Amino acid sequence: MDNKSRRDFLKNSSLGVGGVALAGAIPGFNISAASAAELIDPLAPKDPHFPAKIKSVIWLHQNGAPSTLDLYDYKPELVKQAGKGVPDSFLKGIKTSTQGGVNELFVSNYRSWKQYGESGAWFSNLLPNLAQHADKLTFIKSSVTIGATHDISILKLNTGDLNPGRPSLGAWISYALGSANPDLPPYVVLYNGASEPRAGSVNWNSGFLPAVYQGTAFRPGDSPIYYLDRPELRSALQQRSSLDLLNRLNKLNAENRPLDTELKARLRSYDLADRMQVAAPEAVDLSKETDATKKLYGIDDAITGSYGTSLLRARRLVERGVRFIQVVSGAPDGETEITSWDAHDDLDKNHGLMAKMVDKPIAGLLEDLKSRGLLESTLVVWTSEFSRTPWGESGTGRDHNPWGYTQWMAGGGLKAGFTYGGTDELGVQVADKDTAVDTYDLHATVLHLLGLNHLKTTFINNGRSERPTVVFGKVVKDILA
């Protein structure tokens, strides 16, 4: 008998002849099995619902929650009232009990404010470089969210829910639009610092969407993806000819099953892997960038270097058609004490370092995108899981504030040099509740700029039609150009 098979095995054992399992067959795998996806290429590019304003999004997550009261949201009244208690009227309708309690209003002695650009947007002395780009930004000064732990609110920032299981915004976008560059994943996550961002991959997960849509984390360093390099002892030529053999064997095997698209998909996945092996390191390789460009991003500096590297990589990924680039702020290389914006005490020290780390690189990114003509087709989003209170904590720190804070966007399809919404005179909460912009609204707006109607971007999960904005979400129409 030439071809042994499952069938023969069963036959033999049932007749009691064959005895033990046939030599070399693999036991134990006949019960549960995965039924393969039928889609030919789940990442094939798809048309949006209406013409898109932008092609790519750079999602700048400021991890740990910066105090936007110390960056953009100038409150003269807060300066006057510093040291006093918070009047009850300001606390109406919010729950401060889950936070560390309400203390005296606090202002740093080192803070100063100036208006910039024709728009006259306020910036503090912490962001001197970004301030030069005031007229490119669209501020949302009425941002709100649900205040929980960092991890939970970060999850909401990226997936719209407080529990794991929903797809992240980038996954929805990959699902809805596919990949614009067949050699790279459409959704890439970048971070600086020694370790992966806190709360981890649930924040770029595909949730109930198929796993192909999840974000691919590019690690810092030359080799951004695991297993991108061939085994050490193999030459490039050896690798090439081995792939050719594999291709040949797979084709022979697929001949017996001409209609099986999955087999073709796997065949193609090795081709893509082969191309990605070249494309991914090239995409993050900054050696061909000029010194001037690197300087623009602050790559020549110890504090700004690692974040600047992430942002320059982000620009290179935009140029290569990656749709969603999620950049999570980490810490300067070698810094172990301050690893996020979470300044519960000594805000001056924390924000002094963190603002310095991001200020020049983000300014550089905006300038670079602009000069390359990419800003019109890109959206840069400056966002965080929540912000910080006007009252102090541990003397010189600030507690969490989900009730009213600033985020901004810059890029195609928006009113540039524009401010939407605002907080009350002390910066405790949104002044006018009707202007409040929650995570879902931000997501709906980003999707809108990409040409997607968030109500029509749907996926059936457990018999229910789900959308990126859960059951909420409205496009912030007032900021659209």
Place this chain on the structure above:
Amino acid sequence: MKNGWSPKKLQREIVLSAVYRQSSEERADVVAVDPANKLLAVYPRKRLEAEELRDSLLYASGELDETIGGPAVFPKVPSSLVAGNVLNNGQGGALWEDAKDPNDHKRRSIYTFVRRSLPYPLTASFDPADPSKPHHKRDVSTTALQALTLFNSDVVFGWSQALAGRVISEAGANENAQLDTLYEILFSRKPTREEKSALKGFLKEQEKLVESKAWTDKFEVAVPTGLKDTKNLDPFKAAAFVDLVHAVANSNEFAYRF
């Protein structure tokens, strides 16, 4: 039941039935009548799940350590994951420190430690159950990251070296016998004539490629491992054979059950 609930008799009945003996391969006439395969005349091919794939490769290579029970183990992860990694487990230890006992690297996947914040990279791209959420059904994706994992991982390549060694030990020096044995181990069948000619053609060319490497300063090749007798091993041939084994182990036929 009439036969006293004998599973053997039941199996015999099933196995000897006309339905059971029909081929389950894709056939033009069947596809024409039932394009959606509602009647299951064609066996719906299934990809091995993450852990199955790893364990199958380990098993085929003869390396699988089938020890039962005990605490979870930390098999080897890419050095780039560990090097310079200040992630810690909250008690000052590293998040992932490769097991000291080499056998721990070859345990069944069910014993691999599951860390929510740091999924085991070798199986991570094959849609394992996400430990941080309730779960009823795995996805089956087919991605380039999977291809990179299986084709480039030093660990998987090491298993191919071991498998090559196993084949040579079992089949001896005869090339035909080696190819037959390899296919029997991996697929429970012998290679077809076409496959054999592709494989032999590859061996010949690959040997030359490896040989050309010998002229470079640093000549190192991956040879079959686990052999008792390595005296007669021709390093060029042996390295070419490892490459062949690695390609065959990466093929669709291994990743799916048909």
Place this chain on the structure above:
Amino acid sequence: MLFTLMRNLVVALRFVAVVIGSSLLISFTSFAQEAEMDMDLMQTIESTNDNLSSNIALENAESAIADAQTLNELFAVVEEHYSKELAAGKDVAEAVDLTKKSVKFSSEIITFLGQNDFESAANTATDLARTCKTCHNFYKED
């Protein structure tokens, strides 16, 4: 289909339970009991609201109308509850307002669905969902 029927049956049963519950609430106004009743009712509201959103997206007019109808009736119960509290001098004016709004939105959704205007229905359903959030901001303890 069977599933939808069953779900509607469950909702209907729960609804009956809720109505009985809230009439109990009027006779024994122990605080703990009141909270419990509200939780159950809110759970039903939430799953009905999720279904509504899904059925609108799937353009299942019939099921969506049934969901909106259920919500409309449930919010009438909530409105009655808060109106009584307001009459008893409690600071719940905003809640009464928001439930009135919710009743109004759910009626509007029914009208839109009757006209097969799924887009307006989806937008109004979003307004309704945002009203949930606003009320929770004010009145719900986490």
